[in-house]
Structure formats: structure tokens, C-alpha cells
Amino acid sequence: MEDIYLRLAKHLQDLVMGYPYTDELIDLLKEMFSPEEAQVVLALPNNLAPLEVVGLNTILSRTDFPKSTVVPALETLSNRGLIYSATMANGAKGYALLQIGFGVPQTFFWGGQHDARAEKMAALVLKYFSVSTTGKVYGGVPTKSYKYSPANLTIEVPMQGVMPNEQIGSIVEAASKIAVAHCPCRMSAKILGRTDCSHSLEVCIKYDELAEFVVDRGLAREISKDEAHHILKASEEEGLVHMVDNAQGQIKHTCNCCGHYCWNVGIIRRRKIPRDQLMAVYFIRQTELDECIGCGNCADICPVDAVKMVDERPQVDENWCIGCGVCAVSCAAEVISIIRRREDQSPENFSALHQQVKTEKDLK
Ligand code: SF4
Ligand code: SF4
Incomplete structure (x- = not known):
């Protein structure tokens, strides 16, 4: 089976505000998601605009995991600020990938914490967001x-x-x-x-x-x-x-x-x-x-x-x-x-x- 993090990196690359692929991206993703979480994140579509969400049924239709696994994973990831969520027009909760500039890499630092986790993420983010990576995001x-x-x-x-x-x-x-x-x-x-x-x-x-x-x-x-x-x-x-x-x-x-x-x-x-x-x-x-x-x-x-x-x-x-x-x-x-x-x-x-x-x- 193709490495789950490689599949996730390829998925994220195609977002509107996509993540340019580098080896450093894989290191960042490994720190953000467990292998099981990465599988759930792969079920979130990558063809949406930033902050556009989809409902649970769409997500479930894109994965073999049962609802009992997917719902807690989505909630945990959303609470940790690693995926986006918002209330949809019909009142139900929707979810989406965090796009570059809309949470990644900001989510690790917005809160102002300075602890061991923030230090680890800051080092990984610095390695990933080189001038050439940033140029590819916006250029x-x-x-x-x-x-x-x-x-x-x-x-x-x-x-x-x-x-x-x-x-x-x-x-x-x-x-x-x-x-x-x-x-x-x-x-x-x-x-x-x-x-x-x-x-x-x-x-x-x-x-x-x-x-x-x-x-x-x-x-x-x-x-x-x-x-x-x-x-x-x-x-x-x-x-x-x-x-x-x-x-x-x-x-x-x-x-x-x-x-x-x-x-x-x-x-x-x-x-x-x-x-x-x-x-x-x-x-x-x-x-x-x-x-x-x-x-x-x-x-x-x-x-x-x-x-x-x-x-x-x-x-x-x-x-x-x-x-x-x-x-x-x-x-x-x-x-x-x-x-x-x-x-x-x-x-x-x-x-x-x-x-x-x-x-x-x-x-x-
Ligand atoms: S343009 Fe204004 S700020 Fe600049 S040197 Fe002249 S007076 Fe000073
Ligand atoms: S307007 Fe131009 S010259 Fe003035 S501070 Fe901004 S970049 Fe510098």
C-alpha cells in the first residue's frame, strides 16, 4: 500500500491554496496526524474553496471507515485546529481541509503558546516553508x-x-x-x-x-x-x-x-x-x-x-x-x-x- 502520508501530501497539493510537495511536508504531516487520522483526512475533498465545508454524508461516502470512527476523528481534529469546521446553511456541521494561509501553518502559533509542541512545530514549519515553497504557494x-x-x-x-x-x-x-x-x-x-x-x-x-x-x-x-x-x-x-x-x-x-x-x-x-x-x-x-x-x-x-x-x-x-x-x-x-x-x-x-x-x- 502506498504510504498514507505520501497519499495525503498528494491530496493536499491539489487544494486551491495547496501544499507544494517536498520531503519536509511529509515530516510536518506525520507530526500533525496519526496514520488513522490521515486516512480520515483523506476523505475530505480537495476541490473546495478555502473555508467551504461538506457534510458528514459526503465524507462517509469517500471512506471505508464507519461513522463511529469518522465522527470522533473529525471532532478531535477540528478541536485541535487541524481541520476546519463550520455550521452549514442547513444547520448541520460541515468540515474541510485547512488550506495554506487558512490554518496551515498558522494554527500552531495563533494562540500564542510557547511550549515544547510549539517549538517542534516551529522548527518543522521553518524547514517546510522555504522561499521556494512559499513562492510556489502564491506564485x-x-x-x-x-x-x-x-x-x-x-x-x-x-x-x-x-x-x-x-x-x-x-x-x-x-x-x-x-x-x-x-x-x-x-x-x-x-x-x-x-x-x-x-x-x-x-x-x-x-x-x-x-x-x-x-x-x-x-x-x-x-x-x-x-x-x-x-x-x-x-x-x-x-x-x-x-x-x-x-x-x-x-x-x-x-x-x-x-x-x-x-x-x-x-x-x-x-x-x-x-x-x-x-x-x-x-x-x-x-x-x-x-x-x-x-x-x-x-x-x-x-x-x-x-x-x-x-x-x-x-x-x-x-x-x-x-x-x-x-x-x-x-x-x-x-x-x-x-x-x-x-x-x-x-x-x-x-x-x-x-x-x-x-x-x-x-x-x-
Ligand atoms: S518624504 Fe517625509 S518622511 Fe520622507 S524624508 Fe521627506 S519629510 Fe521625511
Ligand atoms: S508605500 Fe512603498 S515606500 Fe512607503 S513604506 Fe510602503 S513600500 Fe515603502
């Missing part, structure tokens, strides 16, 4: 799963062509439930003993059904809209970048990313993968240089090191600027604005985004 198709949303809560940044639904405040206002978890990137770095990033940890915001899932499992705490606005404002002042789903509506999370350990922004800062291959970047910085007072704040805060001070004037590398706007927040003279750099818009909503990504993947 395989033209439509990118995530985009940057410009900072504008701390000060009123002049923004040309930025639609209301692309502004971070309106994302919070549209949510029905909000939760905050620990940043998995900085948390895992801290667990591994890295001390050169002092950015805040509890700033990873989830919305709607994803918020419900993480709160119910003790991986995050529910917060009000006011607290969410406060966290986002403070993140802008710290120089953290808002990263959201590349959709006009139904946004499920806002990461507040740094250039040190973020699995995406850090890769761009280190110039490992060109920005447009990883993320949808709709905006760019513009500066009124005549009014600049040469303070250098914008160069110091830029999370991707896209600004150099030359003769006391900022020089922006437009090939690497991600239009995050945190430099505008830091600018003493308020001479930085954010402008649109491409005319297209994000897919209409979360479902349309992942349908588009799936279609592009299927065509490959």
Missing part, C-alpha cells in the same frame, strides 16, 4: 490570493484612485464577527529564539466564520470593531503592513506584517521573489519632493527597504514599493500620498477570488 497563477491595503487610519493619507472597499476601515465595518490572534510569523520566530524583531504579536485579525472558528478553539479572542480599529491604527504607527484577501468583499483576514519575519513581506524585503509574483500590488507611493524636509523617517520605516536617502531626499525604488502607505504615516511633512498603479480591481468577493484562482490552476 503559480496570475491571480494573487492576497493584496496590501494602504494605511490610512492613523492620519488621513491622500489617496488617489483607492476605492472605499480597498481601505482598511471599511473592511472592519463590513465584518459580522472579529477576532485577534497572534501573528504566526513573528510568534514562530520568537519560539525559535529570534530576538531581532520587536513588533507587536497579537495583531492578526480574522473576520466572520474564520473568526468564529479560531475563537471557538481558543486560538484567538473576540474583539469589538473599536478594538480592531485601534489595533490597525497602532500597527500603522509601528510600520506594519495591512495584508488582506485580494477581494472587494467578504474579507476573512487582515495580517499586520513586518519585513523581518513575515513569510511574504520578508521575502520581498530580502529581494528573494519579485513583489508582483507573490502579492497583488495595486498602489504605489508618490512624494512631493519640493516639500520634503529630509527627516529620513520614510526610509527608516519602509518594511521592504524600498527607500534610500540621497542628498537628504528619499529615493523610492518603484520596482519594490508595495504601496503600503506606512511611510506616509511616519512623514513629518505629510508629503507622501498613495496612488493607484494598475487599473484592474480585485475579484468581487472571497468566493469569486478563489474560483478565479482554481480556474487558473486547472488550466495549467
Whole structure:
């Protein structure tokens, strides 16, 4: 019989937000699932969008295991945060695989625990999520799963062509439930003993059904809209970048990313993968240089090191600027604005985004 973990790795590879196959993935899966659990997980379909669930009958029709084995296994795995579950429209419970970015590898670190298990998972995650693995997750198709949303809560940044639904405040206002978890990137770095990033940890915001899932499992705490606005404002002042789903509506999370350990922004800062291959970047910085007072704040805060001070004037590398706007927040003279750099818009909503990504993947 083919090794169960190899079969599971192949199954997970074909998800919309799939797990690129490497030997390190097998090591990660062995730590996540017992062989019997892996068999049950294989019965969860891999052709669904992230956070789309199926009912028990569908799962039972895909396995030889009896209901008496499958139900407790699904419940245990869901309670441990290793598969996703949610209430379906008919009121019954549904289950789904955790897709990359929607629980793997975040689930091990969202809760902020630092114990032996977290240390083991942090080491395995670091081995698996190499630059090349991350590049394959986000880089395989033209439509990118995530985009940057410009900072504008701390000060009123002049923004040309930025639609209301692309502004971070309106994302919070549209949510029905909000939760905050620990940043998995900085948390895992801290667990591994890295001390050169002092950015805040509890700033990873989830919305709607994803918020419900993480709160119910003790991986995050529910917060009000006011607290969410406060966290986002403070993140802008710290120089953290808002990263959201590349959709006009139904946004499920806002990461507040740094250039040190973020699995995406850090890769761009280190110039490992060109920005447009990883993320949808709709905006760019513009500066009124005549009014600049040469303070250098914008160069110091830029999370991707896209600004150099030359003769006391900022020089922006437009090939690497991600239009995050945190430099505008830091600018003493308020001479930085954010402008649109491409005319297209994000897919209409979360479902349309992942349908588009799936279609592009299927065509490959
Ligand atoms: S220059 Fe840096 S901080 Fe400013 S918008 Fe571009 S990437 Fe963000
Ligand atoms: S932060 Fe503003 S004033 Fe200071 S160097 Fe940059 S553009 Fe000039």
C-alpha cells in the first residue's frame, strides 16, 4: 500500500491554496496526524474553496471507515485546529481541509503558546516553508490570493484612485464577527529564539466564520470593531503592513506584517521573489519632493527597504514599493500620498477570488 502520508501530501497539493510537495511536508504531516487520522483526512475533498465545508454524508461516502470512527476523528481534529469546521446553511456541521494561509501553518502559533509542541512545530514549519515553497504557494497563477491595503487610519493619507472597499476601515465595518490572534510569523520566530524583531504579536485579525472558528478553539479572542480599529491604527504607527484577501468583499483576514519575519513581506524585503509574483500590488507611493524636509523617517520605516536617502531626499525604488502607505504615516511633512498603479480591481468577493484562482490552476 502506498504510504498514507505520501497519499495525503498528494491530496493536499491539489487544494486551491495547496501544499507544494517536498520531503519536509511529509515530516510536518506525520507530526500533525496519526496514520488513522490521515486516512480520515483523506476523505475530505480537495476541490473546495478555502473555508467551504461538506457534510458528514459526503465524507462517509469517500471512506471505508464507519461513522463511529469518522465522527470522533473529525471532532478531535477540528478541536485541535487541524481541520476546519463550520455550521452549514442547513444547520448541520460541515468540515474541510485547512488550506495554506487558512490554518496551515498558522494554527500552531495563533494562540500564542510557547511550549515544547510549539517549538517542534516551529522548527518543522521553518524547514517546510522555504522561499521556494512559499513562492510556489502564491506564485503559480496570475491571480494573487492576497493584496496590501494602504494605511490610512492613523492620519488621513491622500489617496488617489483607492476605492472605499480597498481601505482598511471599511473592511472592519463590513465584518459580522472579529477576532485577534497572534501573528504566526513573528510568534514562530520568537519560539525559535529570534530576538531581532520587536513588533507587536497579537495583531492578526480574522473576520466572520474564520473568526468564529479560531475563537471557538481558543486560538484567538473576540474583539469589538473599536478594538480592531485601534489595533490597525497602532500597527500603522509601528510600520506594519495591512495584508488582506485580494477581494472587494467578504474579507476573512487582515495580517499586520513586518519585513523581518513575515513569510511574504520578508521575502520581498530580502529581494528573494519579485513583489508582483507573490502579492497583488495595486498602489504605489508618490512624494512631493519640493516639500520634503529630509527627516529620513520614510526610509527608516519602509518594511521592504524600498527607500534610500540621497542628498537628504528619499529615493523610492518603484520596482519594490508595495504601496503600503506606512511611510506616509511616519512623514513629518505629510508629503507622501498613495496612488493607484494598475487599473484592474480585485475579484468581487472571497468566493469569486478563489474560483478565479482554481480556474487558473486547472488550466495549467
Ligand atoms: S515606500 Fe515603502 S513604506 Fe512607503 S508605500 Fe512603498 S513600500 Fe510602503
Ligand atoms: S518622511 Fe517625509 S519629510 Fe521625511 S524624508 Fe520622507 S518624504 Fe521627506
